[in-house]
Amino acid sequence: ARREGGVVGGSGGGGDNDDDRDFDxxxxxxxxxxxxxxxxxxxxxxxxxxxxxxxxxAYLKKGVAQS
Structure with a gap:
């Protein structure tokens, strides 16, 4: 029973971590x-x-060349 609780808790934690990582x-x-x-x-x-x-x-150069 304790091991099952640990597994469930672990998967829950993993899910939380994944969510946080996704948000980040x-x-x-x-x-x-x-x-x-x-x-x-x-x-x-x-x-x-x-x-x-x-x-x-170019415009200034043209103007200078014309004057």
Whole structure:
């Protein structure tokens, strides 16, 4: 009887641990996806800025060449 109780208790504990681990993993996934989105926004902004600066540079160069 005692062994059965131990097994049941052990499986219950295992279940709890699994649940906790799942919750932690979900939290990490949310955190990672949030960081990933921020990272994407920053990289998109940087690429837009670099493309923009190239256009501005070409425009200024053209303006200087014309004048």
């Amino acid at each position: 993993r979900d939290g990490d996934d949310l955190k990672l996806s949030f960081l990933y989105i921020i990272d994407n926004i920053i990289s998109i902004r940087n690429s837009v800025l670099s493309i923009g600066s190239v256009f501005v540079f």
